[in-house]
Amino acid sequence: MKHGIFYGRSRTLLAQAAACAVLALSAGAALANEVAELRVLAHSSFTVPKPLLAQFEKDAGVKLRITKAGDAGEMLNKLILTKAKPIADVVYGIDNALAPKALAAEVLEPYAGAAAGRSSPVPMVAPLVSVDYGYVTVNYDKAWFAKSGLALPKTLEALTQPAYAGLLVVQNPATSSPGYAFLLATIGTLGEEKAFDWWGRMRANGLKAAKGWTEAYYTDFSRNGGKYPLVVSYATSPAAELFYAKDKPTEPPTGSLSLPGGVFRQVEGVALVKGGRSVEAAGKFIEFMRSASVQQQMQTEMWMFPAEAGVALADVMKFAPEPAGFSSPADKDIADKGPQWLARWTRVVLK
């Protein structure tokens, strides 16, 4: 009776599957009862605590439909590609490095609400309203440097010296926003020619390029078992390391460097999407992102500094000192030459 066994089994499997399908369908139907929907597009790092989102839905009388579209660069490209029939009403996560591209593609709509008028320590080019900011910078593994006795590098130039050979891992700027930000910082300080000369010498000195932040930080950084004690990350990463440490140390196990030409200030913004539907609710969402509670709680969720003036910093942020200086090419140059720079970086560092 082996056939019987097979049949009995497959019938129960099918029955279970059918039950699943019915459940899922009914769940879908329950969602569809008519409340106005606000479509939010965000990059994959977007995290606002659920209770705050629920409160917003209640206050604004809308149902949020948040869609995550990958890395910020990928998200913007999806927005540009669907320009004719926008897939969202409001977009969060376009930063100052991507802003020129977004403006050139004309995918954003002007916004004149209160948040756009309030001053911020980190203003963004309209129609983007800044939400948070952070610094892309080189982080180092304290234990590794203590053990090796090597002095911390003071300049970008030092990293091209034999003593620092094979110590730095960066992200591919074509596939990673911190990687792109770091490339922009070097061009901002050194100028295009000298910057690519530096990248060429870094390649000769054993620079490693990883696909994205996660790959670099979790497989290449010596703190996590890799062999590179220097990694491009954020100035807030040491604070996050402390926050998420298990044995509650008094000092973070990593630190951030403030190398001239090696720091980029990344400002992330929110904006209306051109051709989006619920303009009024979308405006409320922009205000919400600048509200005190989001600005406060976002710090230890997304590990960025608040863009709203006067919002208190989370306690742990004292381990994330803001770098003294930062650099970037002009917006116009980023818009005009960004794609060429990426191609040139690939040629100089990878090919």
Add this chain to the structure above:
Amino acid sequence: MLRAALHTRPAPGAVIRGLLAAVPLAFLLVLLIAPALRLLLEARATGTDAPGWSALWLPWQDPYLRHRLLWSLAQAAISCAASLALGLPLAWVLARLEFPGRAFLLRSLMLPFVVPTLVAALGVLALMGPGGLLARLGGPDLQGSPWLLLYGNLFFNLCVVVRAGAESLAQVSAARLGAARTLGASPWRAFWRVEWPAITPALMSALCLVFLYCFSGFGLALVLGGQAYATAEVEIYTLVAHELQLGQAGALAVSMMTLTGLVAMAYAALERRLATPARADRVLRRVPDGLWPWAGVLAAVAVWGLFCALPLLAIVWRAGLAGTGAGDVWAVLREEDTLQALWNTVRFSALALVLATVLGLLHAFAARRSLLLRALAYLPFVVSPVLVAFGLLLLYPGWTGSFWLLVVAYALLAYPFVAKSLAAALDSLSPRYGEAARTLGASPWRVFRRITLPLLATALRRGMAFAAAAAIGEFAVTLFLSRPEWATLSTLVYQRLGRPGAANLDAALVLACLLMALAFAAFVVIEWQAPEEAAHA
């Protein structure tokens, strides 16, 4: 061929096959071909980087892209050869010898499929990376070397060859093998004359999958090999997702598809010719007796350990280690987000599995006599997923982030496993059993239910197990838009690994263990007392 033509009445059969084919074909057209073409059209429309027919040669003219294509080909070919060399002996031991833990070994072989790429990389690096076990034992640090990449390919693909080999070896006719041995053939000779011809269709089908996976795959290769070992698929992904250079991406994608399409066609052509009718008199597994059989079992366990189990054990070990330190790491398992993600993973996978099974069955039966249809079953592996993901956005903006689009995307990437597994089994299905039943008065439906389906059961279960693994492991599904409320376990793992800090790494490892446990449970349910075991009971 002649026999085949004689024993079916051509006209109604062709109609039925046409109807059967309509469903999977419509599915492929709407969800795969149309979106990919739409994106290629967009490339022509925006046309800054002027794609024309001549553009198809561009990737071959550019030394960098040519290198990418050749490297993709080379590593895929080497991985195929290596997985055959290691997989076949392992499959033979699993098919011929009965030893404790055999079923566990077979099922755990598929776990690499479901582990998120980055976690798998963490496991591999814990063994062979700079601070890994191998380096600590005085061996070399393999990070950034092509060896690690090939190892990664084997880690993922060995199971495809082993499962196909073991299953088809189990169906080799015992009478024939017995006759060969009685007539004085050595085991070696009997293998080449009787077993090898019987298992080639399934093996070649598996190798074809391995080739397509390695050629167009991009997860592990990139993490382990670094940017220097990026495959052409990675290039397409970068061009589309990050640079929006659709023209260049399109040209490269079409070059890739031409190559992989040729492989799929060549294989489909070979597949039927290789087929030999299988018999229902299966070779029984025996308990190892004596030195050589036991040595075989030990060697099999060693291969399994080295190429499949060790990286997984490293993950479990690291998760366990994290659990012994300060702080309650296992608390992550009780979090609301985790439970929600677990439910999402189960729900998406189950729905996708049902859909993939139906589509796979229809496609396999429809494709019995059509070379083109056979090759089309590989289409979801041939067309670059990033083209599909972006094409879907362009073509159906209204479906963006819809529940069913996501389920269908899962099914799309899972159903070729069912279709291919069944197609190979159907080829070796002897028409005589069906004919006999028909002569005795059984209706075609009854023949299908009582004869054909039971004979295909093992292949169907294997196909479903792989489809489940593909769904749970979410190949390329991350390219599609997702909503936070549909976060799956893999998504949670990547979210955790998107932030610095030990607690995040620990949570990611624990979640990966949960994912493995879930997948293992799914394999056990799907293959619960497979008929081959029932036959021995």
